[in-house]
Amino acid sequence: MTTKQQLLQICNTHVENRIKDYKNEIELLKESLENNDKPNNEDDDSGNGKLMNDLEKNIGYLNEARKTQEYLKLVKTNLLSPNVALGSLVKTDSLQFFIAISLGKIELDGDTFYVISLQSPIGQLLMQKTVGDCFEFNGTKYTVTEVD
Template identity: 30%
Template sequence: MTNNYFDIKRELLDTALKRTEDRISMIASALETARDSSTDDTKSSAGDKYETSREMIQQDINRYQKQLLEANKDLQQLLHIEAALNSDTDVARVGTLVQTNVGLYFIATSIGAVKIGDSNIFIISPLAPIGQLLIGKKIGDSFVFNNIDQKVSAIY
């Protein structure tokens, strides 16, 4: 692998880490706000309204806790990728940059398209449909995604 692709992978991983850390921060803040709302909510004369409000706040808290758990899992996966960034491989796996005739994919976590230089690179999860199709592929392997034939031309 040329040093250029190592630098691109490093930049992609840094971008994914930053976005994931930002997401964790936003979720934690929303969770704290919901918890504050729950403790600040005082029982009013409209008992049913109070119970409905408390239940809605609890549902928000549960949703934020689940999102926080998932975001922390993503962060841990990204931290594991860092150790394998500069290892060479001829098989698409987590931490690899895969070039197809359609585009460039970095298998890490679901972030979406990132522009590096003149290239749009998709940071995708290995669990996403395209990620599942890419994992295990070698140069020359083909697959179909969204009715589009793709062929792996390089793995970095």
């Protein structure tokens, strides 16, 4: 399995776990609502009003996680492009980036990768860059040394 495939698998596993966690939380909240005898008072932060708010939040989070899961299907690990795009593994003179979703720092086989989205500030700077291009982020200058 290539490094890009392994990083994409880590992204997919992360999103699958988030979806599972949100589904479990939603089920717990539904059970709590069913078992709660208190009258529904939207102004009451304890009781059904709070449970309903938590339920709505978790449903929203679940929907976002599902959208992220669908977005990950667009990531092609066999992408061959000289320009940075979704699915690129970008090496700079000091850091390595995998362009997929915002996941942060990942340790893989002794190497450190930053899994970022194209929508992130650094993703915006990297977009369409090619080997030899330079960019600056948070006062640090980087040079793209490889785009895979």
